Amino acid sequence: MANVSNKYTFERIDKNDVALLVVDHQVGLFQLVRDYQGDEFKNNILAHAAIGKVFSLPTILTTSAETGPNGPLPKEIIEMHPDAPLIKRNGEVNAWDNKDFRDAVRATGKKQIIIAGIVTDVCTAFLALSLRQEGYTVYANADASGAISKRIADDANDRMRDAGVHVLSGFAVAADLMRDWRNTPGSKELLPFFDKYFASYGYLARGHAAAVDRGALLDGETE
Amino acid sequence: MANVSNKYTFERIDKNDVALLVVDHQVGLFQLVRDYQGDEFKNNILAHAAIGKVFSLPTILTTSAETGPNGPLPKEIIEMHPDAPLIKRNGEVNAWDNKDFRDAVRATGKKQIIIAGIVTDVCTAFLALSLRQEGYTVYANADASGAISKRIADDANDRMRDAGVHVLSGFAVAADLMRDWRNTPGSKELLPFFDKYFASYGYLARGHAAAVDRGALLDGETE
C-alpha cells in the first residue's frame, strides 16, 4: 500500500554504475512476440542495444540454445557490441543459473542493471527477479521485452514491479542516463540516437531544424 | 462490386454550391454520444458549425423537441450563426419530414450538402438518405456525428456509404472546400481555424512559427 508518509528514495540510473543486458533477443524467439508490431519491436531491441553503445555501458549479450529453434541474435546487435561477452546458454532458462553469465555480470562491478529480453514473462522476468534477490537495482526497458500477448506482458511487468523492478520505456532509460542535454553524452550524441530509434522525436527535430534553416511563415500563421 | 473499368467521377465539394446542416447537436442528445470522448466531440461539433462560418456557407440549424430531454443547441453554435434558419421540429425524427426544413434547404439553391448530427444512426442517417433520394450529393462530417457506440456508428456510416454518401473527416471537408492554401479563404483564414479546432495541426504550426521566429539548433540537430 502506498504510504505517503514513508520516506521515498528515488534511485536514478547512474551511467557510471550501470550495466546493460541483452537477453535472448534471438531471431527465432522474436517470432513469439505479439505485444508489439514486428518492425517496431525490431527497432526497439536495436535501440536497447544502442543505449549501451551511446553511453559506453558495460554490455553483456546472452542467448538460449541458439542452434535450436530460438536462433541466433540479430547480426546488428553483435556488430554493435563486438567486444561484449556473449554467453551462449545451452540449457538454463534463467540466465542467472549460468555461472559464466553470473560471472560476467559481477565482473562489471556495477550495482544497477538495465535489462530487456524475450519473452518478458520468462527470460526477462526470471532474470530480473534473480537480480533483485542479488541486490541489484533493476531497470526493465519495457519497449524491448516482448511476450506472446499484451496481457501476459502486463502480468509479467506487474510481477517485476512487485519485486521492486523499475519498468520503464527506452526513452526514459536514455533520458535518465543523459540527465542534461549539455552533458557528454548529451544532445550531440543523443539527437542522432533519437533520430535513428525514436522517429517521433527524430522527425520533430528534423522539422525544427528545417524551419530554423529555411522556414517561412504562411499567411495566417502565428505562434 | 468495385469495377475498375467503370468510369469514376470524383465530385469535389464546391464552396459555391454547398450548404451546411447542423442537425440536433443538442446538449441533451450530446449525452448519448459514446463513440467520441466528450471534450473532443464538443470540439468537433463546434468545428462543424465553424466550417459554415469560415467558408460563408448557407447554414441551417435544426433541433428535435428541444424543450424535452433533447435540450437546446449549445449557445456557441447559435452565436456563430445568428442569421441562420433554426428549424425547431416538434415531432419529426427525420428532419426531411418537416416542411419548413425542406423549404429552408431548397431555398439555398445548392445541390451539395454537408451534414452532421446526433445520433448518427437516426438523425444523421435518416436525413442523409432522404437527401440522397432527393438527388443531393451528401458529405457526412463523421467527426461531428455521434452515436451510442462506435459499432452503431460504423453500421450507420456503412448504410450511408451504400447510399452514395461521402463519409469523411472534418479536416477533409475543410481541405476540399479550400483546395489551395493561396485561395480566399486560404491559409490566412484556415490556419486560425485549424489552430482553434484541430489542435495537432494548430500546434504544429505554432511550433514551426516559433522556430522560424526565434528557433536555434541544438548541438547534434540536423534536418
Added chain:
Amino acid sequence: MANVSNKYTFERIDKNDVALLVVDHQVGLFQLVRDYQGDEFKNNILAHAAIGKVFSLPTILTTSAETGPNGPLPKEIIEMHPDAPLIKRNGEVNAWDNKDFRDAVRATGKKQIIIAGIVTDVCTAFLALSLRQEGYTVYANADASGAISKRIADDANDRMRDAGVHVLSGFAVAADLMRDWRNTPGSKELLPFFDKYFASYGYLARGHAAAVDRGALLDGETE
C-alpha cells in the same frame, strides 16, 4: 501488499497548502503525445492550468530547451498565468535538477504539489519521483500528462504510484480542491470551469438549466 489492518491516512488536497506545476506542455512535445486525441489533450492541458487559476494556487511554469524542437508553451497557458514564474531550463531533463525551479517550488512554502507534464514517463515521472524524495505529497493529473503510447503512460503511472504519488483525473483534482459546492470557490466558480473544460458535465448542466427555465414534459415522460 494491501494490508487492511494497517492504518490508512487519506491525505486530501488542501487548497491552502498546494502548488500547481505546468511541466513542459510545449507545442513541440505536444506532437509526441499519442495516448490522448489531440483536441482532447489540448483541452486537458488548458484545464490543468485553469485549475491553478480558479483556485488561485501558486503556479509554476517550466519548459525544456524551448527554442529547440520542444517549442514554447501554448500562449493560452502563459496568458492564464501572467505572473507565474516561467523557468526555462536549458538542459536539465528533470526539472528538479534546475536550481531556479527548485527555488521557485520551495518559495511557495507548500507541501502538496499538483503536477502534469509531457512526456509522462520522463518529464512528469522524473520530477514527481524527485518531489516524493523531497517529502512532498504529489498529485499527478493524469489527464494532462501525455506519452508516446498508452502503454508507456501506464508503466510510468505505475512507477509513480509505487513511489506514493496519487495518480488521478483532473476532475478529481478539482473536486477535491472544492470539497463542497457551497464553498468559495464552489459551484459559482466551478460550473463555468466545468462548462469550459469538462464538456460532459457542462452540457449536462446546460440541459438541466434549460429544463428548469423552460422545459416541458413530453407525453409519456416520467421521472
Added chain:
Amino acid sequence: MANVSNKYTFERIDKNDVALLVVDHQVGLFQLVRDYQGDEFKNNILAHAAIGKVFSLPTILTTSAETGPNGPLPKEIIEMHPDAPLIKRNGEVNAWDNKDFRDAVRATGKKQIIIAGIVTDVCTAFLALSLRQEGYTVYANADASGAISKRIADDANDRMRDAGVHVLSGFAVAADLMRDWRNTPGSKELLPFFDKYFASYGYLARGHAAAVDRGALLDGETE
C-alpha cells in the same frame, strides 16, 4: 462502387407493411455470443421482441432443435408474444428451409422484414440472404444478433450489406417505425419503451422530467 449520380431510393420501414422475426434467441445459443456483454445482449434481444409488441407488428418466433443444446427461448419473449407463431425447427439451420416458417412469413402479407438472431453469421445471415432472394426488404437489428466474436459479426454484417440488407441499431429501427413523436405509437408509447430498454435515453428523460418538475438552478449554472 458508390455512384452518386445514380438515383437512390430510401426505403423506410413502414409499420403497416413489416413483420418482425425472432430467430433462435435461445438460452443455450445465448452462451455463444461474445460480441456483446451478457446483460446488455439480454436487454437487446428483449428490446427486439418488444419492438414487435409496441408497434403491434406481426411477429414470428422460431427455434432450432430446442430440446438439444440450443435450449428454449427465454420465457420473457414468449410471454410478450403469446399469440405469435412459434416454429420449432427440428433440423433446418436456415429457417427459410422450413415450410411452416415460410408459410408463417408469407401469411403476414408484408414485404418488409425486421430480423435478429443467434448466431449472426449463420441463423441471421442465412435467413436474411434467403429473404433477400425472395424479394423482401430486410432490416437486420444488429443490437440483437450475436456472434462468437465481433470480427465474425462484422464479416456477417458485411455479407448481408452486400446483399442489400439494411444493418442498423434497434434504436434506429424503433425511430424509423415511429417517425414522429406525435404519432400513435409516439412519445406516449415509446418513452416507456426507451425507459425500459435504452437506459441512456431513458435516464436522460427521467433527469429532464425531474428538472421540469422540481429542479433548481445551482449558483453559477446557466444554459
Added chain:
Amino acid sequence: MANVSNKYTFERIDKNDVALLVVDHQVGLFQLVRDYQGDEFKNNILAHAAIGKVFSLPTILTTSAETGPNGPLPKEIIEMHPDAPLIKRNGEVNAWDNKDFRDAVRATGKKQIIIAGIVTDVCTAFLALSLRQEGYTVYANADASGAISKRIADDANDRMRDAGVHVLSGFAVAADLMRDWRNTPGSKELLPFFDKYFASYGYLARGHAAAVDRGALLDGETE
C-alpha cells in the same frame, strides 16, 4: 512490494457485519459514465442495490445536489429500499463530509462496507478512502461504479487498492456473501437474483433446467 513470506489475512465479507452504500447513482450523473455500456450499467447499479435486499444488509442511499444537474436516484432503487436512509447532500462532494451520512453509517454498527457510486474517481474513491481512514474494511463493487473513461476508472481503482480497498465484481460480492449454495440465502434466493442481474449465469441455469426437464440427446451428442 508483495512479500510472500508475510502473513496474509483474508478478510471475507461477513453478511452479519457489513453495510451497503449506494452513492450518487443519480440519473444525471449516469450520463457521465462511459466505461460501461448504458444498459449494462443500469443493470449493474440495480444489481448493486439488490445485493442489499437479497442479503438483508443495512443499506444507505445518498445523493449529491439532486435538484441540480445530477438528478434524482432511479426510482427502482428507492422502491427496492423504501426504509433505507436517503441522505441528500446539498454540497459535500465526499459523502463522509456530511454528518448525517456519517451518523447513518456508524449507526449500522458494521465494520465492513460495500460501496459503489458515480463517478468512480470522485464520489466512490473519496468516500472509500475516508472509510479506510476510519478503519472500515471496504469492498468496492467495480461493476456499479462508473467513470468518464475506462482509463480514469483504472486509475481510481488503483488508488483505492493502494489504500487497502478490495476492488471486485458484483458477482464476487454476492458469492462471498452467500459462501455456500446450501445456506440461507443460498441457491433458492440467489438463482433468481442471478437470473435477473447476471444474464450469462441466469441463462446457463435456464438451459440446464430445460435439459433436465425435457432435454433430449441429438444424434452424435456425448458428454
Added chain:
Amino acid sequence: MANVSNKYTFERIDKNDVALLVVDHQVGLFQLVRDYQGDEFKNNILAHAAIGKVFSLPTILTTSAETGPNGPLPKEIIEMHPDAPLIKRNGEVNAWDNKDFRDAVRATGKKQIIIAGIVTDVCTAFLALSLRQEGYTVYANADASGAISKRIADDANDRMRDAGVHVLSGFAVAADLMRDWRNTPGSKELLPFFDKYFASYGYLARGHAAAVDRGALLDGETE
C-alpha cells in the same frame, strides 16, 4: 451501392459442387500471423482442413517454397488428407500461376471453392481474386486466413468482398454445407467435429448431455 430493388441471388455452398483449398498453411508462415492468437489459429487451420474431411470434399493442398523459411505444412493436415494433391510451388506467389495447381483445381470439376491461407493479403487474396476471374464462386474461411495485422486482414477481406468473394466464418461454412442436422453428414458427424474444433459449442453440448443424462435442479432453479 446496395440497391434493394435489385434481384439478389443467394448462392449457397453445395457440398456436391465444391472443393476445398489449403493454401500455404505452413509452419514458418504461421509465425507471421498476428490477427489471431497462436493456439486459436492452429485450431482454426486444422478445422479448415477437417471441413474437407467431414464433408468428403475434394481437397487440394499447396505450399510455397517449403524448404525455405516458409516451412512445411503441419503434419496433422497432411495426415488428414493422405490422398489429396499437394502442389509444392517453387516460386509462384499466387497459386493460380502454377499450372499443376490450376489443373488440380479444374480436375475437381467443381464450380464453388472454399479457401483459406497465409497470409490473407497475399496468398489468400491473390488466389481468391484469380478464382473469381475464372468464374468460380469463392467462399473465404476468414477464421483460417491469417495476416500480419488485423488491419491488413480487414483491407484484404474488403478487397475480396469487392470482387464478390463470400468472406465468412468456419462455423458458417460448416453449417451451410450441412444445412439440416438430420442430413448425412448431420448432427452425428458434425457434433464430434464441433466438439473438437468449436469449443464453445462443443462444451455447450457436453453440458446439455450431462444435464439430460444425470442433471438435477438446484433449489431456486427454473427454466
Added chain:
Amino acid sequence: MANVSNKYTFERIDKNDVALLVVDHQVGLFQLVRDYQGDEFKNNILAHAAIGKVFSLPTILTTSAETGPNGPLPKEIIEMHPDAPLIKRNGEVNAWDNKDFRDAVRATGKKQIIIAGIVTDVCTAFLALSLRQEGYTVYANADASGAISKRIADDANDRMRDAGVHVLSGFAVAADLMRDWRNTPGSKELLPFFDKYFASYGYLARGHAAAVDRGALLDGETE
C-alpha cells in the same frame, strides 16, 4: 510501495514441493468465460492439467455442484489424471471451505500451489486468498483462469497480487518448473508438450527441425 532497498526473495517453483489444482474447469462454467476466445481457453485449461502430468505433480481436481448448471469437468482432464482426487463440492463456493478438499491439499505435503479456475474473481481468487492465509506460496496460471470480462479478471488478478499471489502465464509456470532444457523433464518431454499446447513455440520448433533436416537457402537469403 516498491522499496528497492528492501531485500527481495525470489521464490521459484520447485517441482518437488508443489501441487497443482484444477478448480471448477467445468463445461457449464466454461460458457461464462469471455476474456479468452473459446478454443484458446479450452487449450489453456487442458495445458494447465497437462503441466501436472508432464511434471508428475500431485494434482487435485474439484468441481462445484456439477449436476447443476456448472456441469462436469471436461473428460480430457479426468482422463489425464485418472488417479487424482476429484472433490465434488455440493455447496461451498470457496473450495477451501470444503474439508475433503483441504485434507487433499494438505495430504500432498507441499508448500507451493499452482492454481487455475473458473471464474477468476470467485473460484480462483477466493481459494488463492485462503491458501495465502494458510501460508502457501501460490502461483496463479492466468492463462487458465477465465472471467466474465477482461476487466473483472484484471481486478481479480490485482486482488490476488495484493495478497502476494504470483500471477503468471502457463508458459512461465512450465519454464520455471523445468529450469534447464537438459533436465528431466527437459526438452525431451517439454517440446512435445509445447508442440501440443503452445502452438507458436511448437510450430517454431517444427520449422527449425524441417530446416535442419532438409532446408535449403533461397537466393538472397542470409543469416
Added chain:
Amino acid sequence: MANVSNKYTFERIDKNDVALLVVDHQVGLFQLVRDYQGDEFKNNILAHAAIGKVFSLPTILTTSAETGPNGPLPKEIIEMHPDAPLIKRNGEVNAWDNKDFRDAVRATGKKQIIIAGIVTDVCTAFLALSLRQEGYTVYANADASGAISKRIADDANDRMRDAGVHVLSGFAVAADLMRDWRNTPGSKELLPFFDKYFASYGYLARGHAAAVDRGALLDGETE
C-alpha cells in the same frame, strides 16, 4: 452489391506499367499520424519508397508547402530517389491540381499507380480519387498512409474503395510486383528488402538460414 454472377477482372500490378507516388511524406505532417506507431510508420514510408527502387519503377515525389509547418521530406527518401521528379506544391492540397505534377505522372506513360501519403483522408484520398477519374488503376499502400486516427483512416479507405481503388498492404504490393520468387527482381532482391523493411519475414528467413547453416535438433524436437 457484390454480384457473383458478374464477370470479375483481376487487374494485377504490372511492374512494366506502373508508377509509384510519394505524396507529402513530410516530417511535419508525420507528426499528425496517430494510426501507426511512430517507428513503425517511419519504416513503412521508407519501405514504400524502396518498392520503387527495388523494382526500378518510375517514381514521383511531391510535397505541400514544405517551408511551412509541413516540413521537408525525410532525407532518406530523397537519397533513395536522387533522379526522381520532386514537385514542390506551393498551395494545392490535391496534387492533381498542380500542372507540374500532372505532367510528371502523365510523362511516365503508365496506366497503374501505386500511391501513399499523409494524411490519408486528404492528400492520399483526394489524389487517388482524381487519378481514378482520370482512368488510372490505383493501388493504395495502406501501410504508408497515415491519418489523425484509425477511424478517419478507415473512412478514407472506404471512400477510396468505393471509387475502385485497391487498398492493400505494402507486402501485397511487393508480392504482386514480384509474382515469382525466381523472377528478376525475385528472392535475390526481395529477401534483402524484406529483411530491412518487414522484420517478421526478415527474421524468419534469418532463423531459417541459421538452421540450415548450423542448426541442431534438440532432444524431443520433431517436424
